[in-house]
Amino acid sequence: MTSAMETTIADPPAPPPTRFGLVERLLRVVWIGPLIAALVIYIFFVIVGGASGFFSIPGTAGWLNTAAELGIIALPVGLLMISGEFDLSTGSVVGAASIIVALGTGFYGLPIELTITMALAMGVGVGCFNALLVNATKLPSFIVTLASNFILAGTALGLSRLISGSSNVSLKDAGWAEAVLGSKWMFFNVAVLWYLLAAILAAWVLKQTRFGNWIFATGGNPDAARRAGVPVARVKLILFIWTAVSAAFVGIMSAVMYNQGNAASGQGYVFQTAIAAVIGGVLLSGGFGSVIGIVLGTFIYGIVSLGLFYTGWPTDWLATFIGGLLVIAVLTNNLIRELALNRGKKKL
Amino acid sequence: MAALMTLEGVTRTFGNNIALNDVSLEAHPGEVHCLLGDNGAGKSTLIKIMSGVTSPTIGQLTFDGKPVTFRSPRDAQAHGIGTVHQDVGSIPLISVARNFFLGNEPTKGWGPFRRLDHQTANRIALEQIRLMGIRRIADAEQLVGTMSGGERQALAIARALYFGAKLLILDEPTAALGVKESKIVIDLIKQAREQGIALVFITHNATHALSVGDRFTVLIQGRVASQFRRGEKTREEVLNLMAGGEAFDAVGHGD
Ligand SMILES: Nc1ncnc2c1ncn2[C@@H]1O[C@H](COP(=O)(O)OP(=O)(O)O)[C@@H](O)[C@H]1O
Numbered sequence: 001m002t003s004a005m006e007t008t009i010a011d012p013p014a015p016p017p018t019r020f021g022l023v024e025r026l027l028r029v030v031w032i033g034p035l036i037a038a039l040v041i042y043i044f045f046v047i048v049g050g051a052s053g054f055f056s057i058p059g060t061a062g063w064l065n066t067a068a069e070l071g072i073i074a075l076p077v078g079l080l081m082i083s084g085e086f087d088l089s090t091g092s093v094v095g096a097a098s099i100i101v102a103l104g105t106g107f108y109g110l111p112i113e114l115t116i117t118m119a120l121a122m123g124v125g126v127g128c129f130n131a132l133l134v135n136a137t138k139l140p141s142f143i144v145t146l147a148s149n150f151i152l153a154g155t156a157l158g159l160s161r162l163i164s165g166s167s168n169v170s171l172k173d174a175g176w177a178e179a180v181l182g183s184k185w186m187f188f189n190v191a192v193l194w195y196l197l198a199a200i201l202a203a204w205v206l207k208q209t210r211f212g213n214w215i216f217a218t219g220g221n222p223d224a225a226r227r228a229g230v231p232v233a234r235v236k237l238i239l240f241i242w243t244a245v246s247a248a249f250v251g252i253m254s255a256v257m258y259n260q261g262n263a264a265s266g267q268g269y270v271f272q273t274a275i276a277a278v279i280g281g282v283l284l285s286g287g288f289g290s291v292i293g294i295v296l297g298t299f300i301y302g303i304v305s306l307g308l309f310y311t312g313w314p315t316d317w318l319a320t321f322i323g324g325l326l327v328i329a330v331l332t333n334n335l336i337r338e339l340a341l342n343r344g345k346k347k348l
Numbered sequence: 349m350a351a352l353m354t355l356e357g358v359t360r361t362f363g364n365n366i367a368l369n370d371v372s373l374e375a376h377p378g379e380v381h382c383l384l385g386d387n388g389a390g391k392s393t394l395i396k397i398m399s400g401v402t403s404p405t406i407g408q409l410t411f412d413g414k415p416v417t418f419r420s421p422r423d424a425q426a427h428g429i430g431t432v433h434q435d436v437g438s439i440p441l442i443s444v445a446r447n448f449f450l451g452n453e454p455t456k457g458w459g460p461f462r463r464l465d466h467q468t469a470n471r472i473a474l475e476q477i478r479l480m481g482i483r484r485i486a487d488a489e490q491l492v493g494t495m496s497g498g499e500r501q502a503l504a505i506a507r508a509l510y511f512g513a514k515l516l517i518l519d520e521p522t523a524a525l526g527v528k529e530s531k532i533v534i535d536l537i538k539q540a541r542e543q544g545i546a547l548v549f550i551t552h553n554a555t556h557a558l559s560v561g562d563r564f565t566v567l568i569q570g571r572v573a574s575q576f577r578r579g580e581k582t583r584e585e586v587l588n589l590m591a592g593g594e595a596f597d598a599v600g601h602g603d
């Protein structure tokens with residue numbers, strides 16, 4: 001019965017519909033906070049570090065390159081967080097993927113397309129492992145993926161040493177992959193282009209597809225989502241695989257770009273990706289966030305990392321700066337969300 | 349009129365805990381069946397069985413004259429059972445339209461370019477909640493978190509009816525609402541009844557129950573303590589039953 005109710009209630013007279021002014025509209029833009037933060041931080045470093053080259057093309061390429069490598073992983077990490085789950089295993093996947101390609105092609109001389117496929121397949125495997133364990137045991141993904149991060153890190157390191165005697169294996173010639181994954185234009189890595197594609201894909205999925213709606217619902221109210229017919233377990237499975245495959249992709253890319261694989265590399269991504277997502281306005285408890293916000297979060301991370309270098313101040317303080325930023329970001333994002341929710345609310 | 353849905357001898361256990369014990373009831377088109385009982389009496393478990401969230405340990409469900417077993421909430425929905433659970437099932441941080449169409453999102457376009465039809469979703473969602481008398485909401489992209497409790501109930505009811513509910517189950521829809529908002533929900537129940545919808549209405553509030561109920565089932569510790577029709581029992585007797593069958597000391601309990 002699509003016509004539903006034909007009659008309407010005559011009384012009491014309904015109050016007039018709320019009109020939304022500019023402030024309300026701005027508050028409803030999910031990424032308004034991260035945008036303001038990114039602009040303020042960018043302008044700050046242009047003023048302080050501009051003279052020494054932050055504002056130049058190499059300076060811009062510097063922070064964009066950092067943001068790109070981080071962002072390719074941070075995008076699915078953020079979507080996963082919106083669905084209510086964490087993935088802390090990305091670091092080991094990066095390291096493992098880089099060593100698979102380096103060992104396979106650099107050490108054994110296998111064709112690069114084969115070793116890239118192997119590394120991506122490893123990503124699919126880790127994603128499935130994480131998702132199945134989370135879905136089957138209902139354990140917090142925080143613990144499950146922390147465990148898989150350690151298991152994989154140890155395995156990659158152990159196997160690498162066993163096979164090659166080192167955790168660090170060189171990859172002299174990656175053939176066609178050099179152009180696709182390791183080339184540069186001016187100072188910009190090709191990773192920036194991949195990041196752009198990844199961001200467009202993620203934005204499309206989150207905003208324009210049914211799956212995107214399911215991501216929000218899964219994180220916002222899993223019971224309600226399940227009752228509405230959303231395949232909650234499958235949503236998580238797909239996002240865990242997406243995350244791990246993206247991490248493998250970044251691992252492969254770094255092996256090709258830097259001509260070596262390192263089983264112990266990549267651990268920085270574990271927290272950097274989560275930090276970028278949160279700075280970008282993704283709600284830690286799930287149900288809220290945006291792709292533009294995540295992208296801005298990675299920009300902020302890149303700008304601060306590189307900007308600090310250009311100021312000439314000791315870069316030892318980078319972590320302090322990022323930590324402070326994280327606290328401020330979480331507080332302002334909470335504030336903006338509260339405002340957005342309360343503005344429209346009036347007692348009936 | 350013949351019953352739209354019947355439960356016969358339904359028992360549901362959780363380990364050693366017997367949540368429902370040999371419960372039978374009927375829901376008729378154009379009638380409100382009030383389900384009454386104290387906390388833990390088994391009301392929510394009963395409606396979870398009726399809406400496919402869980403299945404009975406023993407017992408038979410019949411819908412439209414045919415025996416049925418529901419594999420999932422989706423399956424029950426496909427049969428024409430619309431349920432508004434106690435938590436309403438709204439997702440506060442997504443829009444009214446996205447909530448309305450969750451699990452049934454309209455799409456347009458082809459193949460990899462198939463995408464959500466936001467325009468259609470927004471238009472229909474707004475139309476339908478307006479039909480429920482919610483006229484304060486002017487924008488379907490507004491977050492559900494900005495709606496009041498009563499408005500969210502109305503949204504959930506609109507959603508259930510739009511997707512073809514012939515039986516509408518409401519689990520304590522007025523529990524968290526003020527007087528005015530409760531009245532809106534009660535009016536919606538009456539309105540749906542007039543359209544020939546069968547309703548199962550769970551409440552703690554005797555006044556609400558007595559104002560719309562056609563049939564009543566009182567559960568006490570998972571058993572049917574009493575089943576009666578409108579007018580067969582006085583308000584005092586109903587209050588007494590709701591208080592667990594013990595002598596009722598008439599100090600305004602129940603509402
Ligand atoms: N999933 C469950 N697992 C174990 N016990 C449950 C579960 N659901 C309900 N129960 C038990 O069944 C009984 C009835 O609960 P419920 O149907 O929620 O009552 P009501 O809605 O009337 O307050 C309670 O004793 C409750 O603890």
Ligand SMILES: [Mg+2]
Pocket residue numbers: 391392434
């Ligand atoms: Mg209950």
